[in-house]
Amino acid sequence: MKRTLTALALLFAANPALAEGTLQLFNWGDYTSPELLAKFEKETGIKVTVTDYDSNDTALAKVEAGGAGFDLVVPSANYVPIWIEKGLVQELDLSKLPHHANIAPEWMNVDYDPGRKYSIPWQWGTTGVAVNKSVYAGDVNTSAIWLDPPEELKGKINVTPEMNDVVALATMYVGGEPCTEDTEVLKKARDALLAAKPYWMSMDYGMEDKMATNDVPASVYWNGAILRARLKNPDIVYGYPKEGFVVWMDQVMLLKDAKNVEEAYKFLDFIMVPENAAMISAFARYANGISGTEPFMPDDMKDAPELVIPAELKDAGHFIPTCSPKAQEYITAIWTELQK
Template sequence: MKRTTQSMAATLAAAVALVGPAWAEGQLNLYNWGNYTSPELIDKFEKEFDVEVNIDGYDSNEIMLAKVREGNTGYDIVVPSDSTAAIMVEQDLLAEVKPNEMENFSNMNPTWVDVYWDPGRNYTVPWQWGTTSFTVDSEVYDGDIDTLALMFDAPDELKGRINMLSDMPEVINAALRYRGYDRCNSNTEELRDITELLIKAKADWRTMDYATIEKLTSGDVDLSQTWNGAAMRARDQRPTLVYAYPKEGFTGWMDNAAVLKDAPNMENAKLFMNFIMLPENAALISNFARYANGITGSEEFMDEDMKTAHEIVMPDTAPAPDFVKPCEQEVTDMYNRIWTKLKQ
C-alpha cells in the first residue's frame, strides 16, 4: 500500500488524535478461513490506520490449530469456530486482549457476550455466525428436503450427486442427529451403528470436499453439505438451490476473531478487533461472506437480500441450531477411528 509523506503523516496523526482512534502503522497478519475476508473491510482498515494487512487461508479448524500449536507462526489474528476457540483459550494459545473493555464492545449483541467458549468476551469477538446443513437443487429433487435422510439414505435422483464436507465433526454429528443419538457420544454400540451408516451412505456420495460453492455452481453435484452463507452464495449462481433445515437438527456455530498470544503486531491486532465491532464494518464482512455477524445495528448497512434470505432467516418451524461443545479426548479419539475408516 502507499505510504504517506512525513508531513502528511504528522497532519493525519494530529487529526486522528482529535477524534479518538489510536494511530497505527506497520503490519497485521491475518490467518482466516479461505474466501472469508471482505477485501473492502481490509482496504478500509489499511487506509484508516496505515497498516498493511497480509492474509493467509486455511480450510479447517484442525489445520489452523495444528499450525498455531507449533508456535512462531507470525500471525496476529486467527478466526476459530466456537469449539476450537474454547480449546485455544483452555490451552493458553490466545492473548487476553479484553475486547469487553474496548470502545466498540457496546455494539455486540448481548446474546453473544456470555458464550460457552469465552464467557464475557475476554479473548474473542464475533466474526460470523451461522448453521451447517445442506443445500439441494429443487429441480433435481422435488420432495421434502428438510431431513438428513437425503445425505444418509439418498433417493435415486441424488445418488452419486452428493458432496459432503471433509470435516469430521460435521459429518459425524450429522449422522448422530439422523440416528437420534447424543453428540460427544462414547456409546460403543451406537458408534458402531454410526460407522456402518456412514460407510453405507458413502457409496452414494460423489465427493468429500470443503469447496462447496464450486462443487454446486459447476454442476458437479446436486446436493452438498454446506454452511448457510456458502449456500446463499451458491444460489446466487444456481437459483434452483434450496437450503434445508432438517427436522433431525443441524449445527449452529460462530467463528470468532482472536489474537494469538505470540502475535508480533499486538497493538494493531487490538485495533482490528475493535474495528470489526463497528456495525458498518461488521456489515462489510456479512455482505461478502453472507452470514449474520452478532453486532447490533449492522443490519442497517447490510445488503437488502441478506435481510430476508431463507439461508439467513430461519423459518419458525426449524429446530434451534445445535451448538456442540468440544468433546472429551476419549470421544475425539473414537471419532478419529471412525473417520479413518470412512476416508479409506
C-alpha cells in the same frame, strides 16, 4: 465458511511480514472481505495480510507447531476452549476495545468464552444440506438426502470434509447428541456414514461455484456459501435437517506470540463497528454477532432462507460444544475409518 488453502497462502505463511503497520490474519479461505481490509488500511494505515486455512484442525496444528508469525486467528466456537487451554491465545485488554459493548447480548456470555474475554465474533451460521431442485424435488430438510439418498441423487452428493460437523450430523440422524460418548449411538452413526459413502461423489470444499454451475447436485455444506450459490443459480435450495443440524460461530482471537499487538487491537475494535461487521457479512453471506448491523446489511440477506431458520425447525439446531477427550477420540476414529 468456505475453506480453500492456496499455494500463495502457504508462501505467506512461510515468511510473513512482521514490520510495524502490518497485521497477519490467519482465517478460513474466501471468508475475509477485501473491501473491509481496504477500508481498514485507509483509516489506519495498517496493511493486513490474510493467510487461508481449510479447517479448525489445520489452523490449530499450524500455530501449535510454532513460528508461523500470525497475529489473529478465527477458530470455531468448539475449538475456542482448546486454544485457551493450550495457551496459544491471550486474554484481551478490553480497555483497548471501546466497541466491545456492540457485541450482541446473545453472543456475549457464551459458554465457550463468558464475557468475551478472549474472542470477538466474526460470523455465525449453520451446517445443513443443499440440493439442486431441478434434480431432486423432495424434502430438503433431512439428512436422509446424504445418509439414505434417493435414487435421483445417488452418486451426485458432496460431503464437506469437516469432521466434527459431519459426525455430529450423522449422530443426530441416528437419534444421538453431538459429542456423545455413547458407543452404541456412535456405532450407528459410523455405520450410517460407511453405508452412505458409496453414494457420494466427493468430499470436498468449493461448493459455491460447483453447485452454482450444476456440477454438484447436492451437498452437506454451510449456509452462507449456499446463499452465494443460490444467488447465481435459483435452483439451489438449502435445507435444515429435522433430525438435527449444526449451529456454529467463528470468532477472532489474539495469538499469544502475536508481534503486531496494537495493530491487532485496532482491527478487533474495527470489526465491532456495525457498518464494518455488516461488510464481513455482505461478503461471505453469514450472519454476524454485532448489534446494530441490520441497516447496513444487503437487502437480499434480510429474509434469505439460508439465514432464516424455519420456526418449526429451530429446535433441531444444535450448537456443538467442545467435545470431551473421549468423545473426540471416538469421532476421530470414525472419521479415520470413513477416509479409508
